Amino acid sequence: MSHALRVRGISHAYGLTDSLRGVDLDVAPGELVSLLGPSGCGKSTLLRVIAGLERAATGTITIGDALVDDGAGVHVPPERRPVGLVFQDFALFPHLTVADNVGFGLPRATRAARTHEMLELVALSDAGGRLPHELSGGEQQRVALARALAPEPRVLLLDEPFSGLDASGRHRVREETRAILRASGTASVLVTHDGDEAMQLCDRLVLMQAGAPVQEGTPDEICFAPATHFVARFFGDTDCHVAEARAGRVVTPFGSLATELRDGPVDLVVRHRALAISPANAHDATAVTVARTRLVGCQRVVSVITETPGAPWTLLADPLLPLARDQRLQVVLRPELVHIFAAS
């Protein structure tokens, strides 16, 4: 058995709107996979279908060796699937103590021992007798994690588990979560709309759009070889420029770039990091004029215009670098951070 979770051709609809259209997904034991996409792309629905909280219209789901859904006769109810689910709002039982929450899904015989073990894993051994509302957001998140992991699920599903937390503590909680998931060795699927979060936590990302995956791969693959315009624009700030492909080259104000696209109009998706200020008189640099500068979160964001007519380009500069409007700069374009797609 080589998969903890295997999803094949899953479709699902809310009323008349398709929410999932033929999704495939494989997760290996111990692997951390992120389902990533804008809200409404179907990622949370996929998680609920895997958990058995929604019924798929077509397709099969296998968890470990067990077929749990075939879109027709077989639909194992959620309580009999070896999955754990961590909810966006944690969904802790407000009337139960932390220990009772963690022990909820455990058989009576092993409940006390396993609960103790799980509370230790999430560093909440002293909080067992407290009620959920007495804990901080980060602690509640750890209780939710411990509760979902306690019955030793084959797959742990996490639905935007950090979005309920303050921005300040989020980074630390993510690191703790990553450590706990690694320690438990459970295959996990994390749903998020935050690219940074997915990259920080997961080995593999699956980008979804309009109910279907558009690309999957390691963070590097997705960042440096985006399959579509949508994927390229999903991570971080980009500019979009129109250009022409001719005989395998695309001409830009900063020189021409190689492309495999056929001749015709193309879109350039340019990361803000693609343009870099170079020392004056560098041989491959191009002269531009500063149109506007502004400080955004301790980064100097600079709009520049080229001598050829067209939309301004954005670059990120050292915040200490003194820059004024109409100042002339020499810049170079790094082609690895420019993605070329046939015009849509």
Added chain:
Amino acid sequence: MTERSWSMSAWAIAGIVALPLITVAVLGVSGDDDGLWTHLASTVLGTYARNSVLLALGVGIGTSVLGISTAWLVATCTFPGRRLFALALLLPMAMPTYLMAYAYTDLLQPGAPLHTALRELGVTLPPIRSLGGAIVTLSFVLYPYVFLLARAAFAEQSAEAIEASRTLGVSPFATWRRVALPLARPGIVAGLALVMMETLAEYGAVEHFAVDTFTTGIYRAWTALGSPHAAAQLACVLLAVVLALLVGERLGRGRARYSASARRRRPLERWQLTGARAWGATLACSAPVVFGFLVPTIALARLAWQAGVPRRGDELPRLAGTTIGLALGSALLIVALGMVVVFARRLRPTRAIAVAARLAGSGYAVPGSVIAVGTLIAIGWIDDALGTFVGGTALVLVLAYCARFLTVALEALDAGLTKVGIRLDDAARTLGAGPGRVLRDVHAPLLRGSLATAALLVFVDVMKELPATLIVRPFGFDTLAVHVHTYASDERLAQAALPALLIVAIGLAPVALLSRAVDRSTS
């Protein structure tokens, strides 16, 4: 139990409510019974229709005047006693309409002390036993429905809307008429719909005042004429009126969803009433409490005092025992059934279950007499077919109560369950808990308060219910309400004053509950 068996149970429960309605409809439209219907149509039907419509309209106007004015004063002004009135104005809810009729008849009929005293002062009141008397007495106990919903509607209005109107050059009174009142309209209409439903279902008071309406007609057709056919036909007409009313309420609300904004708004600054205006407000709020609760309560207490301490062998303990046993048993059963329906819908919110839940919750709109007639006929058919004898037992009474009061339980439980996040169910399910365990370990402990509230509300409604009990009860089976009704009809109210007071006292429990909720929502 699997999800499927939960939804089947929900449908079976909806069937208890649907059965009397279907029976009445089938019998009501299935031909004539020896020309009795033609006879009724040519003689009394016009009177029934006229009285029922006039009564509903009159009580609608009366409760609007009392309810909207007091609601606005309590919600948006300050005057002496305002906080007290916010609660006291609910007291008349504890006074069943039939006790109002009995008490005021006792006070105001020719020869009664108050009547004589007024006459010596040169005041001659029109006769209390009339359509006018029925409209006034019903208005004084039914206005709290309008008051409650209008008060909430006024209280949640934002200062911005009122201030916007004032800065556009509109006077305070015109602002009230053009902004505040229309904004409160959905609440007022909802309250009025409840009032009209109660009025159309009313039996005890109109019967005592000799105002012939559909409900008294149904009772007479059933008992005096002994004709299930005629009773069912009258019930059909009454149902059509209620249906028209419900449609009217929908239209009256229109597309209005004025309170939909989730944004936190600045609450209204209260009008500081001073001097004569302040005392006028106090007086205006006192009147409904005095006439709708204090006067009839004191009248009953005086009668009870005159009758003296119950002698040994008095039937009050036995009556109270029967009534409390019946109401308690029905309340527990109805809450349990309600929980099944609410849970089944939560488990799988399909359209089919939504329909079942709707059906299960439709009984409160149906007058008690209609449910009674429908249940008895249906059980009669079933008894005939199966050779059983349910029709002559208290069980059929419990079935009728289920049909009528399931709504009350459903609403209380629904209100509680919506506060329990659906994610908790999902969490429990993914942790290996089946539906039964979700209900036992998650919902039941979290819904303790709602379950108790639902049981209390149903208990009091069953205890007070008169027409359904009168029609359905097995021979010789008396409740407090029936006992009081029997004595009052015999003009021997004094001997039933103590049980009547007991009904009022028990009826105060849900009022206290309600006032606590109101108090919490305002502070």
